[in-house]
Amino acid sequence: MSVPRRPLPAWAEIAVLPLVNIALALLVVGVIVRVIGADPLQALKLLVVGAIGSSESIGYTLYYTTNFVFTGLAVAVAFHAGLFNIGGEGQAYIGGLGCGLAVLALDRFLPAPLMIPLAILAAALFGAAWAAVPAWLQAWRGSHIVITTIMFNFLAAALMVYLMVNVLIAPGSMTPQSRGFAASASIPAMHDVLAAIGIRVAPSALNLSILLAVLCCFGVWLFLWHTPWGYALRTMGHNPDAAVYAGTNLRHMTMLAMCLSGALAGFVGVNELMGVHHRLVLDFPAGYGFAGIAVALMGRSHPLGIVLAALLFGALQQGGAELAFEIPTITREMVVVIQGLIILFSGALVNMPRPWLQLILSPRRGGEGVK
Amino acid sequence: MDDVLTFVFLMLAATLRVATPLVLCAMGGLFSERSGIIDVGLEGKMLMAAFFAAATASLTGSAWWGVVAAIVAAQAMALLHGFACITHRGNQVVSGVAINIVAAGLTVVLGTAWFNRGGQTPALVGDQRLMPLLLPNAGDNVLVYLALLSVPLTWWIVERTRFGLRLRAVGEMPLAVDTAGISVSWLRYRAVLLCGLFAGLAGAYLSIAQNAGFGRDMTAGQGFIALAAIIFGKWRPFPAFGACLLFGLLDAIAIRLQGVKVPGVGEVPVQLIQALPYLLTVFLLAGFIGRAVAPRAAGVPYAKEH
Numbered sequence: 001m002s003v004p005r006r007p008l009p010a011w012a013e014i015a016v017l018p019l020v021n022i023a024l025a026l027l028v029v030g031v032i033v034r035v036i037g038a039d040p041l042q043a044l045k046l047l048v049v050g051a052i053g054s055s056e057s058i059g060y061t062l063y064y065t066t067n068f069v070f071t072g073l074a075v076a077v078a079f080h081a082g083l084f085n086i087g088g089e090g091q092a093y094i095g096g097l098g099c100g101l102a103v104l105a106l107d108r109f110l111p112a113p114l115m116i117p118l119a120i121l122a123a124a125l126f127g128a129a130w131a132a133v134p135a136w137l138q139a140w141r142g143s144h145i146v147i148t149t150i151m152f153n154f155l156a157a158a159l160m161v162y163l164m165v166n167v168l169i170a171p172g173s174m175t176p177q178s179r180g181f182a183a184s185a186s187i188p189a190m191h192d193v194l195a196a197i198g199i200r201v202a203p204s205a206l207n208l209s210i211l212l213a214v215l216c217c218f219g220v221w222l223f224l225w226h227t228p229w230g231y232a233l234r235t236m237g238h239n240p241d242a243a244v245y246a247g248t249n250l251r252h253m254t255m256l257a258m259c260l261s262g263a264l265a266g267f268v269g270v271n272e273l274m275g276v277h278h279r280l281v282l283d284f285p286a287g288y289g290f291a292g293i294a295v296a297l298m299g300r301s302h303p304l305g306i307v308l309a310a311l312l313f314g315a316l317q318q319g320g321a322e323l324a325f326e327i328p329t330i331t332r333e334m335v336v337v338i339q340g341l342i343i344l345f346s347g348a349l350v351n352m353p354r355p356w357l358q359l360i361l362s363p364r365r366g367g368e369g370v371k
Numbered sequence: 372m373d374d375v376l377t378f379v380f381l382m383l384a385a386t387l388r389v390a391t392p393l394v395l396c397a398m399g400g401l402f403s404e405r406s407g408i409i410d411v412g413l414e415g416k417m418l419m420a421a422f423f424a425a426a427t428a429s430l431t432g433s434a435w436w437g438v439v440a441a442i443v444a445a446q447a448m449a450l451l452h453g454f455a456c457i458t459h460r461g462n463q464v465v466s467g468v469a470i471n472i473v474a475a476g477l478t479v480v481l482g483t484a485w486f487n488r489g490g491q492t493p494a495l496v497g498d499q500r501l502m503p504l505l506l507p508n509a510g511d512n513v514l515v516y517l518a519l520l521s522v523p524l525t526w527w528i529v530e531r532t533r534f535g536l537r538l539r540a541v542g543e544m545p546l547a548v549d550t551a552g553i554s555v556s557w558l559r560y561r562a563v564l565l566c567g568l569f570a571g572l573a574g575a576y577l578s579i580a581q582n583a584g585f586g587r588d589m590t591a592g593q594g595f596i597a598l599a600a601i602i603f604g605k606w607r608p609f610p611a612f613g614a615c616l617l618f619g620l621l622d623a624i625a626i627r628l629q630g631v632k633v634p635g636v637g638e639v640p641v642q643l644i645q646a647l648p649y650l651l652t653v654f655l656l657a658g659f660i661g662r663a664v665a666p667r668a669a670g671v672p673y674a675k676e677h
Contacts, residue, residue: 032477036484084464086411143656144665146464147602150411151649154592158646166640290472293465331483331490336476340469348455348466 008354012361014305018298020353021346022312028345029338038327050322051315057322059190059204065307065314066206066271069213071292072310073220074264076301080224081257082237087134087149088265089289090156091127095266096273097160098126100178100280103273104168107182115184120212120270127266128259130156135258139251145258153289164282178280187275207275209267216264217303223260233257265289287336294343297350313339382623388510388581390619392417392573394518396597397604397611398525399569403449404606405529406562407542407668408456411467412448413570414594415474420445420574422478425492425585426485428499428578437499437579442571448474449567450560457559460672471594479587490587492578501580514576521569526608538562542666545673555673573597599652606666618648 008017030040051061071088078085085091102122107115134148164176171179190206224230236243236253244250272284295313299305320335345352396413403410420441428437448470455461455469479490486492501512529535537558541548545555577593578585596618604611625644632638 032480036481086464086468137653137657141657143653143658146409146411147598148653148656150595151599151653154595154649155646155653158642158649162640162642287472290468293468297465329484331480333476333479333483333490337473337480338476340472340474340476343465343472344451344455344469348461348463348469349459351459351461 008357008361012357014300016357016361017350017353018300018305018346020357021298021350022342024349024353025338025341025345028341029334032337033330033334036329038329043323043327043330046323046326047316047319049319050326051319054202056202056204057318059201059206060321061311061314061318062190062210063204063206063271063276063314064317065310066210066213067268067288068291068295068310068313068317069217069306070264070267070271071288072295072299072306073216073292073303074261074289075292075296076299076303076306077220077224077233077264078257078261079296079301080237081233081253082240083135083138083254083257083261084146085131085149085258085261085265086146086293087131087152087262087289088292089285089287090149090153091130091262091265092268092285092289093153093156093160094130095123095127095262096269096280096284097163098266099123099269099273100168101126103181103185104178104280107185110184112184112186116187116274119185119274120267123266123269124263125266127262127264127269129262131258131262131265132255135255138258139254160282164280168280170279176282177277181274181278185274186278187270189275205276207271209271209275212267212270216267217307220264221303229253229256265292287339291339294339294346297347298342382620382627384506384510385623385626386616386619387515388619389622390615391515391518392576392581392593393597393600393615393618394612395514395521395569395573395576396594397600397615398521398608399566399573400597400601401525401529401606401608401611402538402562402569403566404601404669405542405666406538406559407545407666407671407673408452408559408563409463409467409670410452410563410566411464411595411598412452412470413467413566413597414590414592415467415471416445416448416567416570417574417577417594418471418474418478418588418590419448420571421578421589422482422492422574422585424575425495425578426482428495429486429493429584432499434495434499434501434579438501438572438575441575441578442568445571445574446564446567449563449570453560453563456672457556457563460674463670463672475588478585482585482587492585495579495583499579500583501576510581512576512580514572514580517572518576522608522612529608534561539666542668545668549673549675555675559673570594596648599648602665603652603655605664621645621647 033040033043050057052058074088075085099119099122102119130152134145134152137143137148138145168178169176187207187209191201191203194201224234232243232248233253235246236248236250240250268285268288273280291313295306295309298309316335316338321332324330324332396417400410400413423444424437424441427440428434452466452470455466456463482490482492501514503511504513505511537548537553541555541558549555577589600611600614600618603614621644625641628639629641
């Protein structure tokens with residue numbers, strides 16, 4: 001059994017392996033679709049058309065993509081520091097709370113150019129604060145960040161339900177939602193912006209938050225690979241001992257990584273609340289935090305990869321909704337199944353297809369491989 | 372006096388009703404974690420089990436077939452977890468998260484396709500459910516007693532049998548077990564299968580004993596509360612059982628206190644009481660209430676050859 005394994009060529013590791021992982025996940029999805037009595041190929045066609053078939057569907061795909069970029073980056077930044085943040089869901093929730101509180105407090109006094117940046121900042125601060133507690137507990141008290149971030153997801157949900165039902169609910173409202181935001185706190189919709197410069201597209205939920213997502217991608221890339229802090233952060237992820245030897249304070253670095261991570265997740269609240277709902281509502285993170293794990297895994301924790309993975313997930317989300325509309329036996333939750341399977345195949349089972357690829361791509365083993 | 376007794380009895384019964392799936396789930400998770408396989412997928416296993424229990428009971432008309440299906444479903448998920456984490460040495464947390472998400476989606480997809488009720492299974496009646504055995508109003512079905520029995524059983528297996536000794540060893544130092552000529556993988560596979568067995572029973576309890584059918588996301592975080600209970604009990608059966616009872620009592624109190632004004636305090640927010648299990652676990656993990664030390668090899672895949 002001890003045949004030496006030659007490592008895969010870099011291009012195979014970056015491009016082929018993720019595609020094989022997705023293909024495996026889709027294969028299983030195909031079987032599930034078959035089991036519930038629908039035609040997998042027709043389903044795939046409807047999914048693709050539903051995701052990119054019209055300017056409206058492209059708009060929605062990009063709107064979902066925006067959220068996936070935020071949570072994917074959030075997970076990736078923590079990954080690079082060797083930390084596993086499964087608290088994206090809660091950080092997005094609390095980030096949204098911060099955004100909403102800032103708007104509800106100030107939207108009657110501030111004009112949009114002040115209000116929107118301030119609310120974005122509030123989302124980042126609240127998201128970071130919600131991640132800072134598990135980070136502190138890990139760095140100073142030695143409690144495991146995976147468990148504490150899970151617990152903090154539930155704490156965030158309980159806190160939000162309490163606040164929405166008892167405190168922030170709009171007077172006279174039957175459902176737990178806040179009063180509507182003033183116009184100054186609304187991030188312009190993409191179809192309005194494009195219409196202003198003479199391009200007509202169908203209305204969708206896509207809004208200018210996507211620019212914030214692009215900015216975040218660039219910022220994360222710059223930070224991780226072109227600043228001393230990013231270098232120290234990645235060193236800690238690769239080898240904590242080496243990082244200590246190089247003079248990095250692991251506790252401070254843990255705090256930094258998690259706060260950045262939480263702030264990025266918090267931006268989901270910006271896209272959802274200021275871009276779409278225009279009020280504080282319940283349950284807007286809707287699984288984006290967990291899906292961020294899949295996005296980061298598939299995108300190999302690199303901003304460029306994350307954008308590609310987020311596009312795929314956005315397309316799945318939008319295409320899945322259309323698919324559910326077209327084939328009644330398939331529900332929207334099929335998208336959740338696909339997300340889960342992609343996490344499984346590109347995360348937990350990532351090593352499974354590697355030997356197969358090694359067999360195909362570098363067939364000569366033994367003598368030549370080891371010197 | 373009678374009133375007080377009745378109240379105490381009702382609270383006890385309510386606590387036990389809520390705690391039963393937690394206890395079963397926690398005992399299952401304990402086997403897995405003591406063998407060094409972290410299991411954040413308890414929630415997903417329980418959800419799958421709950422769905423297949425209700426679906427099978429509804430189709431066959433027998434609650435017992437429902438229990439069997441629940442165990443098979445949960446063990447299938449456990450095997451998947453094992454395949455990813457033991458055979459392919461994948462990340463255990465990622466695998467657990469994947470199982471939770473797949474379960475949350477798949478139960479609704481299959482449920483809608485098969486029963487056409489928006490993810491719910493048809494309401495179960497008569498023999499399709501597990502009925503109370505001795506006390507008609509207390510909900511003391513067979514799984515409640517099984518849950519109570521599972522605690523000493525787990526303790527006995529883990530602390531007093533050869534398998535248990537090896538299980539603990541493999542969770543602390545797999546290399547030592549391997550050197551002794553015992554298969555690390557096979558031990559861990561047996562541990563995750565035991566975990567599947569108990570999580571399956573917990574799921575069956577939810578959908579065919581406590582409730583009359585499956586509803587989407589019906590586990591509602593109980594798998595994570597069970598996980599919290601394992602940590603709270605410091606990975607030991609009886610303390611974990613105590614934590615489950617405590618969390619169950621909190622839930623029973625939360626239901627009782629809904630909309631009630633406590634003298635001197637006012638209305639206690641139900642969400643606060645519901646959040647207490649998570650809050651207490653965080654405090655424990657922070658080292659403010661004793662110290663919770665996980666099995667040393669938990670989360671570390673074992674590679675036979677380096």
